Amino acid sequence: MSDKEGGASEGGLNVTLTLRLLMHGKEVGSIIGKKGETVKKMREESGARINISEGSSPERIVTITGPTEGIFKAFSMIAEKFEEDITAAMTNSTVTSHPPVTLRLVFPGSQCGSLIGKGGSKIKEIRETTGAQVQVAGDMLPESTERAVTISGTPQAITQCVRHICSVILESPPKGATIPYRPKTMPGAGHPVFQQQQQQQHASQAFTIQGQYAFPHQDEWMPLSPQVLRSWRYPTTLLAA
Incomplete structure (x- = not known):
């Protein structure tokens, strides 16, 4: 841009x-x-x-x-x-x-x-x-x-x-109108339980060596409900060639 x-x-x-x-x-x-x-x-x-x-x-x-x-x-x-x-x-x-x-x-x-x-x-x-x-x-x-x-x-x-x-x-200027990517808010992100989970996650995760700062693996989020986890899935594979 x-x-x-x-x-x-x-x-x-x-x-x-x-x-x-x-x-x-x-x-x-x-x-x-x-x-x-x-x-x-x-x-x-x-x-x-x-x-x-x-x-x-x-x-x-x-x-x-x-x-x-x-x-x-x-x-x-x-x-x-x-x-x-x-x-x-x-x-x-x-x-x-x-x-x-x-x-x-x-x-x-x-x-x-x-x-x-x-x-x-x-x-x-x-x-x-x-x-x-x-x-x-x-x-x-x-x-x-x-x-x-x-x-x-x-x-x-x-x-x-x-x-x-x-x-x-x-x-090579962009052609046509650009719709910018806007990350979506996580469901329940403001809930104290989520915040506690997130703090624990950040405290224990350190660095995911593959692809530095990669998304946490799903099994690290398992204390939360599977329904919430399914709703949070982001297509991170888009970031690979």
């Missing part, structure tokens, strides 16, 4: 962008920090506006708006914060492999074809150039015309990958 202000030069110096990330509550809490200190620092140092959607959904939308260099700085700071979280979580772990940082962006589906390229040529080029893994969802996110794009790698690789993606989307 982008808004051009002036000409879009090769370096994107005259362009203001708006990018949207899809995060789970634990990720959001990490970038907000104690008393909002972390996100405040990110805003001040990057010069980008960072807004987080309200609500009690397990997913939140984080919107980053600003000049291109501000956007890249904000992404770099977010990726580095998640890297710190992974390192801290593995301090007393017996796992030897260090999982990559993972960010999920959402883009209008009409722009994703350009991002993939003919026969997958563009996305292959981005992977090889940046060293990051990039996956574009095959289907739209629920009740929207947006698709998820998942980026994994080192903070440096992720920032370079975002640069390449921004270049592509600036050259």
Whole structure:
């Protein structure tokens, strides 16, 4: 998603962008920090506006708006914060492999074809150039015309990958109206029993190594009723290529 202000030069110096990330509550809490200190620092140092959607959904939308260099700085700071979280979580772990940082962006589906390229040529080029893994969802996110794009790698690789993606989307504006993805609120999210379960979940889960910050496995939620669990199922498979 982008808004051009002036000409879009090769370096994107005259362009203001708006990018949207899809995060789970634990990720959001990490970038907000104690008393909002972390996100405040990110805003001040990057010069980008960072807004987080309200609500009690397990997913939140984080919107980053600003000049291109501000956007890249904000992404770099977010990726580095998640890297710190992974390192801290593995301090007393017996796992030897260090999982990559993972960010999920959402883009209008009409722009994703350009991002993939003919026969997958563009996305292959981005992977090889940046060293990051990039996956574009095959289907739209629920009740929207947006698709998820998942980026994994080192903070440096992720920032370079975002640069390449921004270049592509600036050259390929979305076609037609875009229906943005809005995460749904969990049924019963405000109920004290749910809040207690959620606190216990967050306290014990730490990091799900596969796909960093992935949804809790269903068996971890089983103290709640199967009927409620069925109503909460989100199509997380959309986030895979």
